[in-house]
Amino acid sequence: MLSEDAHSTPQYGRPVEIEEASNYYCIHRLANVVVSMSLKVGVSPNAISLAGLFCGLAAAYCYYHLPQPQFVLAGFALMIGWHILDGADGRLARATGKASAFGRIIDGVCDHLVFGAVYIVFALHLMETGRGLSSWWLVLAAGLSHAVQAAGYEERRQKYQRRLKQLDRGQMQGGLLHVRGRKSVLATIYDFAQKLVSGGDYGLDDALVAQKKDDAREIIRGTAPMVRAWAILNANNRTFLIFIFAYMGKPALYFMFELTVFNAVMLGLLFAERCQESSLSARLSASPDP
Numbered sequence: 341m342l343s344e345d346a347h348s349t350p351q352y353g354r355p356v357e358i359e360e361a362s363n364y365y366c367i368h369r370l371a372n373v374v375v376s377m378s379l380k381v382g383v384s385p386n387a388i389s390l391a392g393l394f395c396g397l398a399a400a401y402c403y404y405h406l407p408q409p410q411f412v413l414a415g416f417a418l419m420i421g422w423h424i425l426d427g428a429d430g431r432l433a434r435a436t437g438k439a440s441a442f443g444r445i446i447d448g449v450c451d452h453l454v455f456g457a458v459y460i461v462f463a464l465h466l467m468e469t470g471r472g473l474s475s476w477w478l479v480l481a482a483g484l485s486h487a488v489q490a491a492g493y494e495e496r497r498q499k500y501q502r503r504l505k506q507l508d509r510g511q512m513q514g515g516l517l518h519v520r521g522r523k524s525v526l527a528t529i530y531d532f533a534q535k536l537v538s539g540g541d542y543g544l545d546d547a548l549v550a551q552k553k554d555d556a557r558e559i560i561r562g563t564a565p566m567v568r569a570w571a572i573l574n575a576n577n578r579t580f581l582i583f584i585f586a587y588m589g590k591p592a593l594y595f596m597f598e599l600t601v602f603n604a605v606m607l608g609l610l611f612a613e614r615c616q617e618s619s620l621s622a623r624l625s626a627s628p629d630p
Contacts, residue, residue, distance in 0.1 A: 371427035378432050396418070416583040462592075500564065503560045504557060539613050547621045
């Protein structure tokens with residue numbers, strides 16, 4: 341995560357109860373090793389970010405040679421390396437007091453650059469194997485779906501943390517949309533995507549305000565399984581699927597999976613979330629005042 345001077349805006353973290361299993365048991369533990377080593381030798385968060393981006397772009401180069409097994413395996417290993425460094429840069433920035441809105445923006449840009457590079461490589465492969473220019477429409481549609489789904493997942497993680505801190509969206513997000521006093525276009529676009537799939541207001545936040553602090557926290561923590569369910573749409577699962585379909589030599593199937601299965605999952609999660617939050621809101625509103 342590239343950084344500038346830290347500011348007083350409340351920061352998002354990674355509560356254990358909503359952490360996805362592959363991150364908790366593997367990626368973030370390895371990221372902690374990188375952070376520990378970086379602190380000892382004085383490596384900056386910027387350097388970690390650039391190393392991660394290099395791993396991601398190198399992975400795309402390897403995937404260009406699909407379905408040759410040695411290149412596909414190398415591409416998968418390099419993308420795992422990118423995930424580890426992507427987790428390490430933010431942790432290192434926070435550990436050194438350099439976390440910032442600018443860093444969050446660049447971190448997100450790097451994420452999309454890595455997946456974008458892989459998607460472009462897949463598109464080139466499709467063209468070279470006779471799919472023609474129409475492949476680019478498939479890739480563009482899948483890329484847009486990916487961006488919206490990723491924004492939806494991140495919004496759930498952030499909403500969970502805002503509720504625990506008893507802060508509204510404006511209090512947390514406001515400072516993350518500005519860099520050096522100016523509103524960031526990239527951050528604003530991403531924030532818009534998050535709002536687009538936020539699921540709307542089902543009255544739960546207002547109902548939580550009326551609860552005692554400890555009671556509200558218990559109710560919020562009860563929604564953690566729903567937040568974890570959204571992790572189906574996270575980058576780790578895409579990395580694994582990219583490897584599988586690249587190994588099969590069928591990148592078009594990956595894009596179709598993205599467009600059909602992942603979008604169906606997102607719609608299902610939106611419906612399940614609406615049912616959960618509406619039910620909790622109704623139950624809390626009907627209960628006696630604390």
